[in-house]
Amino acid sequence: MTKISEIGEFKLIETLTEKVKLKNSSTIKGIGDDAAVLDYGYKQIVVTTDLLVEGIHFDLIYTPLKHLGYKAVVVNLSDIYAMNAIPKQITVSIAISNKFTVKATEEIYSGIYLACEIYGVDLIGGDTSSSVTGLTINVTALGEVSKEDVVYRNSAKKNDLILVSGDLGSAYFGLLLLEREKEVFKTNPDVQPKFEGYDYILERQLKPEARKDVIAELKKINVKPSSMIDISDGLSSELLHICKASNVGCKIYEEKIPIDASTQNIAEEFSMVASVGALSGGEDYELLFTASIKDFEKLKNNEHFEIIGHIADESEGKIIVTKDGSEVEIIAQGWDGIKE
Amino acid sequence: MTKISEIGEFKLIETLTEKVKLKNSSTIKGIGDDAAVLDYGYKQIVVTTDLLVEGIHFDLIYTPLKHLGYKAVVVNLSDIYAMNAIPKQITVSIAISNKFTVKATEEIYSGIYLACEIYGVDLIGGDTSSSVTGLTINVTALGEVSKEDVVYRNSAKKNDLILVSGDLGSAYFGLLLLEREKEVFKTNPDVQPKFEGYDYILERQLKPEARKDVIAELKKINVKPSSMIDISDGLSSELLHICKASNVGCKIYEEKIPIDASTQNIAEEFSMVASVGALSGGEDYELLFTASIKDFEKLKNNEHFEIIGHIADESEGKIIVTKDGSEVEIIAQGWDGIKE
Numbered sequence: 001m002t003k004i005s006e007i008g009e010f011k012l013i014e015t016l017t018e019k020v021k022l023k024n025s026s027t028i029k030g031i032g033d034d035a036a037v038l039d040y041g042y043k044q045i046v047v048t049t050d051l052l053v054e055g056i057h058f059d060l061i062y063t064p065l066k067h068l069g070y071k072a073v074v075v076n077l078s079d080i081y082a083m084n085a086i087p088k089q090i091t092v093s094i095a096i097s098n099k100f101t102v103k104a105t106e107e108i109y110s111g112i113y114l115a116c117e118i119y120g121v122d123l124i125g126g127d128t129s130s131s132v133t134g135l136t137i138n139v140t141a142l143g144e145v146s147k148e149d150v151v152y153r154n155s156a157k158k159n160d161l162i163l164v165s166g167d168l169g170s171a172y173f174g175l176l177l178l179e180r181e182k183e184v185f186k187t188n189p190d191v192q193p194k195f196e197g198y199d200y201i202l203e204r205q206l207k208p209e210a211r212k213d214v215i216a217e218l219k220k221i222n223v224k225p226s227s228m229i230d231i232s233d234g235l236s237s238e239l240l241h242i243c244k245a246s247n248v249g250c251k252i253y254e255e256k257i258p259i260d261a262s263t264q265n266i267a268e269e270f271s272m273v274a275s276v277g278a279l280s281g282g283e284d285y286e287l288l289f290t291a292s293i294k295d296f297e298k299l300k301n302n303e304h305f306e307i308i309g310h311i312a313d314e315s316e317g318k319i320i321v322t323k324d325g326s327e328v329e330i331i332a333q334g335w336d337g338i339k340e
Numbered sequence: 341m342t343k344i345s346e347i348g349e350f351k352l353i354e355t356l357t358e359k360v361k362l363k364n365s366s367t368i369k370g371i372g373d374d375a376a377v378l379d380y381g382y383k384q385i386v387v388t389t390d391l392l393v394e395g396i397h398f399d400l401i402y403t404p405l406k407h408l409g410y411k412a413v414v415v416n417l418s419d420i421y422a423m424n425a426i427p428k429q430i431t432v433s434i435a436i437s438n439k440f441t442v443k444a445t446e447e448i449y450s451g452i453y454l455a456c457e458i459y460g461v462d463l464i465g466g467d468t469s470s471s472v473t474g475l476t477i478n479v480t481a482l483g484e485v486s487k488e489d490v491v492y493r494n495s496a497k498k499n500d501l502i503l504v505s506g507d508l509g510s511a512y513f514g515l516l517l518l519e520r521e522k523e524v525f526k527t528n529p530d531v532q533p534k535f536e537g538y539d540y541i542l543e544r545q546l547k548p549e550a551r552k553d554v555i556a557e558l559k560k561i562n563v564k565p566s567s568m569i570d571i572s573d574g575l576s577s578e579l580l581h582i583c584k585a586s587n588v589g590c591k592i593y594e595e596k597i598p599i600d601a602s603t604q605n606i607a608e609e610f611s612m613v614a615s616v617g618a619l620s621g622g623e624d625y626e627l628l629f630t631a632s633i634k635d636f637e638k639l640k641n642n643e644h645f646e647i648i649g650h651i652a653d654e655s656e657g658k659i660i661v662t663k664d665g666s667e668v669e670i671i672a673q674g675w676d677g678i679k680e
Contacts (some may be wrong), residue, residue: 028384033492034419034570035388035483040380044368048375049465049480051433055472079374093391093478125389131476132395138433138467138478140389143375152373230374245373 005098005130015102019113020123024088026144027122036124038089043144048079054134061185062178065104067206068137069111075232076141077119078210078285082230083152084218085145087210089124090116093138095131108137119212149224151289154245156227160290160311162250165214165304167258168235169274172281173266174198174205200262208285215287217304225289236279237332238288240318249316250330252309254323279320279330345438345470355442359453360463364428366484367462376464378429383484388419394474401525402518405444407546408477409451415572416481417459418550418625422570423492424558425485427550429464430456433478435471448477459552489564491629494585496567500630500651502590505554505644507598508575509614512621513606514538514545540602548625555627557644565629576619577672578628580658589656590670592649594663619660619670 007015017031029037038045052058052072060068073090080087092112096105116123121141181193195202210230218225227246229238235257243250259274267274278284290311291299299307312319318330347355362370369377378385392398392412400408413430420427432452436445456463461481521533535542550570558565567586569578575597583590599614607614618624630651631639639647652659658670 028490029492033494034422035386035425035481037423037485037490038385038387039487040385041382045378045380045385046375047378047429047431047465047480047482049431049433049467049478051435051467051469051476051478053435053469053471053476056435056470082374083377085375089387091387091389091480093389095391095393095396095476125387127389127391127478129391129393130396131393132474134472134474136391136393136435136471136476138389138391140387140431140480141375142387145377147379150368150377152369154373 001101001103003098003101007102015106017123022122023120024122026088027124030122030124031126036089036091038142040144044147044150046080046083046085046143046145046150047140048076049138049140050076050079052137054136059182060135061182063206065107066111066114069108070115070207072137072139073112073115074208074210075285076139077115077121078230078232080141080143081210081212081215082228082287083143083145084149084215084225084228085143087119087121087141087143089122089142091124091140092126093128094126095129095136097133097135098130119210151225151228153227153229153242156242156246156248156290156311157292158248158311158313159293160226161293161296161299161307162239162252162288162290162309162311163299163305163307164231164235164258164286164288165211166284166286167260167263168231168284168286169267169277169281170201170204170260170263171208171283172277173263173270174201175283176270177201177266178205198262198266200260201266205283208283210285211287214304217302221298221302223291223295223298225291228287228289231284231286231288233282234280235288236330239330240332242288242290243318247314249312249314249318250309251312251316251319251321253321256306256308258306341441341443343438343441347442355446357463362462363460364462366428367464370462370464371466376429376431378482380484384487384490386420386423386425386483386485386490387480388416389478389480390416390419392477394476399522400475401522403546405447406451406454409448410455410547412477412479413452413455414548414550415625416479417455417461418570418572420481420483421550421552421555422568422627423483423485424489424555424565424568425483427459427461427481427483429462429482431464431480432466433468434466435469435476437473437475438470459550491565491568493567493569493582496582496586496588496630496651497632498588498651498653499633500566501633501636501639501647502579502592502628502630502649502651503639503645503647504571504575504598504626504628505551506624506626507600507603508571508624508626509607509617509621510541510544510600510603511548511623512617513603513610514541515623516610517541517606518545538602538606540600541606545623548623550625551627554644557642561638561642563631563635563638565631568627568629571624571626571628573622574620575628576670579670580672582628582630583658587654589652589654589658590649591652591656591659591661593661596646596648598646
């Protein structure tokens with residue numbers, strides 16, 4: 001096994017990037033100069049960046065390195081889609097202990113390249129460095145969108161429908177399961193982790209996808225959301241972001257929140273309420289968006305998303321109607337990368 | 341002192357970014373959505389990213405946090421200028437132990453904002469996270485340039501002049517000085533560090549500048565370099581990058597390498613040869629560029645840069661002519677972020 005300290009930065013970068021093929025005509029120059037060069041003509045560009053830190057965002061005990069690379073890209077693409085834009089380029093910065101093997105870094109990059117392949121984005125640059133301890137990955141993603149199509153989070157209007165794509169809470173319960181089995185393993189390393197039947201929630205946690213298909217579907221049915229955000233920190237937190245930015249209130253219905261059957265099952269196993277995981281868990285990378293009531297016919301009964309409520313006047317507050325009919329103020333208990 | 345763990349990520353970001361004012365008309369949307377939105381019309385965009393890791397790239401024992409923030413931005417802008425482009429936007433990702441105070445993070449950001457102010461760039465987004473240990477800063481910078489003006493590193497031609505801006509080696513000796521005084525301090529904390537008279541080399545190490553003025557000067561005298569790179573890892577390493585990318589050789593003259601008098605003095609104090617610091621040290625953030633011999637009259641005797649040699653045929657090798665007249669093959673002993 002070659003330690004990365006043995007080959008040095010330039011050789012490592014060469015090893016990791018020799019397979020890069022540029023896919024987008026807007027990418028004039030990718031890796032190999034001081035900076036990448038893009039040409040977008042009359043399109044608008046969206047830019048986002050996300051940091052994944054070992055011990056904070058991921059645990060290498062149960063996170064395969066390939067999945068980690070994949071996820072590091074996907075969480076950024078999710079932000080690009082949330083602008084109603086199409087991701088085109090990424091840069092990747094990695095700080096990694098030089099005790100890691102070259103093989104390990106290649107594993108990370110194999111996940112990065114797989115995500116690039118599946119989502120049609122170009123890796124156009126990055127930086128690679130030692131770390132004193134721990135692994136840190138920072139991805140910056142760029143995407144394009146025409147002026148008319150870009151969707152912000154500050155433009156939800158009273159009476160707009162509130163929708164979410166896919167289902168929520170699964171990634172959170174996937175994390176709880178991984179943490180539980182880790183504790184069991186720490187107590188008794190001979191016990192095999194119990195992961196059978198949990199494939200869906202584990203995959204949602206370890207290898208999430210960005211909802212490229214939802215953006216395509218909205219285009220297909222000719223609906224432009226009035227506001228949109230991706231759900232990375234829990235539904236509550238994201239909904240409050242939209243309400244705050246748009247100066248509106250909202251009313252959503254607990255029973256409308258889409259939750260997969262396997263998420264429901266494991267929630268019961270943990271003696272928890274599944275919708276709490278949806279509201280306050282994180283890392284679903286689904287899309288939360290609002291749309292005019294005029295688009296109701298186009299949006300209803302679509303397998304890609306669910307109508308969960310509507311935007312209200314700011315004075316009406318941010319309300320969730322629970323299954324028993326009580327109205328409760330929504331508070332953000334979303335995942336916080338800073339608080340302990 | 342408020343610990344950052346007490347206020348959480350969103351409040352921290354709010355605290356750190358409330359003063360941001362966008363300066364560039366190409367910045368349609370900065371912080372506050374999933375991604376930033378840029379509009380460049382028919383310009384090309386250049387993108388670069390750099391990672392600074394505590395214990396690898398900086399030592400908080402002698403690095404003021406404000407300087408660190410400033411430097412994290414400047415090293416990226418230097419890459420943008422090296423494309424003959426004008427930096428316009430940056431994103432900043434910071435992973436920081438939540439034992440740091442809010443005041444400390446504000447110090448870092450005050451340096452970031454100062455650099456934004458001085459170089460006319462917009463902070464358009466970022467990510468903030470805890471770290472288990474140590475501080476990591478990743479900056480991504482975007483800049484614009486017209487198609488005709490962009491300068492790559494792979495287009496140096498035989499007989500082109502080789503030039504460097506400013507002077508070299510000072511940042512390296514600044515680092516040696518800081519490390520020396522740190523060792524003295526560790527042995528005897530009562531001894532005050534000896535920094536008088538060393539202002540220039542210390543500033544070059546702790547608060548480097550990107551050569552915006554050199555790019556402006558080249559435009560003013562109407563010279564477009566045939567290739568360009570910024571000097572972050574030592575002159576040898578960067579020159580070899582240009583030669584490799586352009587499939588050429590080179591011949592430079594040790595006596596022509598610009599070295600400041602104070603750098604010369606401290607090199608003697610360390611019983612070292614100053615030009616070794618210039619060739620193999622790092623972090624000068626000067627520009628190394630090549631230009632057609634036809635531009636010689638425009639380039640000679642310019643206070644912004646020095647002609648240090650010329651591009652040769654690949655078969656002639658990469659040669660430095662030392663002060664005693666011997667010809668020596670240039671090898672890269674530049675700073676490597678991975679090797680120990």
